Amino acid sequence: xxxxxxxxxxxxxxxxxxxxxxxxxxxxxxxxxxxxxxxxxxxxxxxxxxxxxxxxxxxxxxxxxxxxxxxxxxxxxxxxxxxxxxxxxxxxxxxxxxx
Numbered sequence: 001x002x003x004x005x006x007x008x009x010x011x012x013x014x015x016x017x018x019x020x021x022x023x024x025x026x027x028x029x030x031x032x033x034x035x036x037x038x039x040x041x042x043x044x045x046x047x048x049x050x051x052x053x054x055x056x057x058x059x060x061x062x063x064x065x066x067x068x069x070x071x072x073x074x075x076x077x078x079x080x081x082x083x084x085x086x087x088x089x090x091x092x093x094x095x096x097x098x099x
Contacts (some may be wrong), residue, residue: 008067014038027096050097069099 004044014020082088
């Protein structure tokens with residue numbers, strides 16, 4: 001019996017149509033439904049949805065935002081084509097996170 005083992009941490013099966021990812025027009029990134037599915041598929045995961053609202057300076061949420069913005073800035077350098085396109089998933093997600 002050859003059973004394909006699902007790699008831990010992959011986003012396979014997460015689609016816009018399935019409601020797990022946002023379309024770029026509504027800010028890209030993952031929905032709460034998508035995060036819930038990911039956490040079911042990967043027990044022990046601490047994945048959370050985007051920090052989009054107002055946050056107090058120095059709070060946990062503010063630190064998560066700052067960390068995401070720093071990581072995604074690295075992605076902007078790595079993928080200059082996506083960085084130039086204002087409608088790319090990367091740019092839209094950064095806008096949603098208020099980077």
